[in-house]
Amino acid sequence: MLHEPANNNDVVDNAINYKATLGLKLFAAYGVFYLGFILINVLKPSFMKTEVLFGVNLAIIYGFTLIIVAIAMGLIYNAICTKKENEMNKQEAA
Amino acid sequence: MNYTASRIAVLVFLMFVGFVLGISFYFARKAKSAEGYFAAGGTIHWFVNGIAFAGDYLSAASFLGICGLIATMGYDGFLYSIGYLAGWIVALFVVAEPMKRLGKYTFTDALDSKFNSKSIQLMAAISTLAVSLFYLIPQMVGAGVLVTPLLGWPHWAGVIMVGAIVITIVATAGMTSTTYVQFLKGGLLIIFSTVLVVAVLNKGLSTEAGENTFVPRTIEAASVSPTATIEHGGKTFVKIVQDGTANWWIDQQDGTLLEAQSKTITAKGELLYNGAPKEANKLKSVGYITKLPDGQTKTGRLGLFKYFSTIQGSEVVRYPKSKFAKFDDGGDHVCVFVPVITAGEDLMIPGQKFKLKSGIGKLNFISLMLALFLGTASLPHILIRYYTVPSARDARKSTIVAISGIGFFYILTLFMGLGAMTLGVIDVESGNMSAPLLAKSFSLVLFSVISAIAFATVLGTVSGLIVATSGAIAHDLMDNYMGIKMTDKQKVFAGKIAAFGVGIIAIILGIAFNGMNVAFLVGWAFAVAASANLPSIIMLLFWKKTTAKGIAWSIGVGMVSALAIILTSPNMYAQFGINATPIHQLNQPGIISIPLSFAILVIVSLMSQKKADAVKA
Known part of the structure; x- marks a missing residue:
């Protein structure tokens, strides 16, 4: 059996490499942020008790920030990728 | 605790189940071909697919397990929320578009797209089965947990009922119905969880225990x-x-x-x-x-x-x-x-479940966070959802919709878990019931609706998992690996028979693992997925020297090592009442099995370099 893609994947996308590189950079940035959370918990868990915002401790603020940053990075990544796809694939078409 | 059914709860529950089955039968018409059955014909809109992603992902583990763990262990339960969500970063930035471009029905297609290797087909299919079964266990446990307070039935009866309904759903309509069930359920779960959190905040905190709460003399x-x-x-x-x-x-x-x-x-x-x-x-x-x-x-x-x-x-x-x-x-x-x-x-900081002052506690914590981060992008039932949309761009967009919905829900879990902890609604025998019982403390109607949604959650997730496993059996094993020539119709029939078999196994496992926290059990599924599948996916995409043998060995070693550590872990001994001293103290395998799987892939690939075998640039 052939392992061909399901749909519309024969459409040429000139932005593949750009998107892959951007994705890896954003992944690395988030990875560092996530690693910071793990390291604080492992090396100095009591530091997580520090009140940082409106009397709420670092553990909760850091945890919420990890979630919110993931959403924000996703939206930014999509906006940049969509723009690049439109630019690079339009050039090809022209 | 002893639960008795209420008429309104039963009514709402029956309405939901009837609705879900109705959707299933309606979409059965679209599932005649293999592509329709396994990948919904690749025609689902990215927004619907994104919410369906959320529906798939916000399974019993998230709603019942995380809330339960927070209710009994505090912040440690929220670690699962953080890790589960962070895993989507890997899915979005690294895996989503390439998987869509390379695959057809299953993630085995993507892994094997550049090799056409029998060993990859076999190992990836086995890995899909292993991961899906591990993921099925907590869903089935969760099903029993929900049915007990809702209908007053024993746990095993709930498990059997879910198994029977899901087999009916999957055997009739496949991926299309699963997608729409997940879309509706994912949306409703987020909406009603928000209502519950508003109720928790409105009530505030009090030192006066509720009338049904145990206050010791x-x-x-x-x-x-x-x-x-x-x-x-x-x-x-x-x-x-x-x-x-x-x-x-x-x-x-x-x-x-x-x-x-x-x-x-x-x-x-x-x-x-x-x-x-x-x-x-x-x-x-x-x-x-x-x-x-x-x-x-x-x-x-x-x-x-x-x-x-x-x-x-x-x-x-x-x-x-x-x-x-x-x-x-x-x-x-x-x-x-x-x-x-x-x-x-x-x-409100980690440390109640994960003993971060001890070496093994730190190791378990790091291991869990690693598995959660890397596990999402390697879950077969999540990966197959990339094949239900028309293009790579749609795959990306649906992933972002999923992250937004899932992220918002995970923020709510902390409020719901703490609400259950402080409002005296926890069943001392099973923290898994915390979220539905929290809803019950506010209103019977809210409890009925939330329980019914949670039940639909289990139905949808189990359906998705069974579609993934039936795809692995019918498409990857029977068609690709064994070379059994089947018409499109026969392939769908084989998938349905496989779904029936997997459903029966899921029922048995769901009864056997009663009592374990479902989020914890899903943590194991993530560890097996991250160990068996992720190294292959990553290296296939980014290392040109990756070979078919390297991938097959990596999947095999990753899966076996993760399973071996889990099956010999202290938690497994405790679950089955084994009194002997465990041979090791690690409850989370990821920290060993994931690097091991990467290392094996590199070593075997380097040892099996052939021009024709290595990934073409």
Whole structure:
């Protein structure tokens, strides 16, 4: 059996490499942020008790920030990728 | 606890199940071809697919397991929320578009797209089966958990009912119906969880326990005559007969005794709660605040941040499973539920479940966070959803919709879990019921709707998992690996037969693992997925020297090592009552099995370099 893609994947996308590189950079940035959370918990868990915002401790603020940053990075990544796809694939078409 | 069904709960529940089955039969028309059955024809809109992603992902583990874990262990449960969501970063930035471009029906297609290797087809299909089965266990456990308070049925009956409904759904319509069930359910779950959190914040916090919450009495030790005294785990337990009922009290070593709740299986096999038969409803829900900041007794309505800061300054009574005292009193097997008073500031940081002061605790913590981060992008039932949309761009967009919905829901889990912890609604025997019981404490209608949605959650997730496994069997194993020539129709039929078989296995496992926290069980599924699948996906995409043999070995070693560590872990010993000392202390395998899988892939690939075999640039 052939392992061909399901749909519309024969459409040429000139932005593949750009998107892959951007994705890896954003992944690395988030990875560092996530690693910071793990390291604080492992090396100095009591530091997580520090009140940082409106009397709420670092553990909760850091945890919420990890979630919110993931959403924000996703939206930014999509906006940049969509723009690049439109630019690079339009050039090809022209 | 003893649960009785309410008419409204049953009615709402039946409406939901009927609706889900209706969707299933309606979309059955679109599932005649293999592509329709396994990948919904690749025609789902990215927004619908994104919410369906959320529906798939916000399974019993998220709603029941995480909330339950937070309710009993505090912030440690929220670690799962953080890790589960972070995993989507890997899915979005690294895996989504390439998987869509390379695959057709299953993730095995993507892995094998550049090789056409029998060994990859076999190992990836086995890995899909192993991961999906591990993921199925907590869903089925969750099904039983939901049905108990909703319909008053025993756990096993709920598991069997879910199995039967899901087999019907999958055997009729496949991926299209699963997608729309997940879309509706994912959306409703987020909406009604928000309602629940608003109710929690409106109620605020109080030191007055609810009328159904267990508040232990204290008596002078000298004022009573114990009928038995047992020393266990550094504590003294005293049996006292009052009003003809014998129950256990804890000696506080200051001349007083603290009342405890207990479960006894007598020598004759009779089950007693607090010394009375289950039907007497003596076992009460637990968890309440003993002290609020500044001597308050009631806060009233609280804002988002104020809610957390108030709990940080409070003191809470919890009943962690690890503190339960199990001993024999003559021929009776006794379990005393021992309360633990914990300062809020300790509850709101990691450390109650993961003992971060010990080496093994740190290792388990790192291992879990690694597996959660890397596991999402390697879950077969998540990966197949990339084939239900028309293009790579749609795959990306649907992933972002998923992240937004899932991220928002995970923020809500902390409020729901803490709400259950402080409002005294926890079933001491099963933290998994915390979120539905929290809803019940506000309104029976809210409880009915939320339980029905949660039940639909289980139905949808189990359906997705069974579609993934039936695809692995019919498409990857029978068609690709074994080379059995089948028409499109025969392939769909084979998939449905496979779905039936997997459904039966899931029912058996769901009954066997009753009582374990479902989020914890899903953590294991993530570890197996991250160990078996992720190294292959990553290296295939980014390392040109990757070979077919390297991928097959990596999947095999990753899967076997993760499973071996899990099956010999202390938690597994505890679940099945094995009294022997575990051969190791690691409960989370990721920290060993994931790097091992990467290393094996590199070594085998380097040893098997051939021009034709290596990934073409």
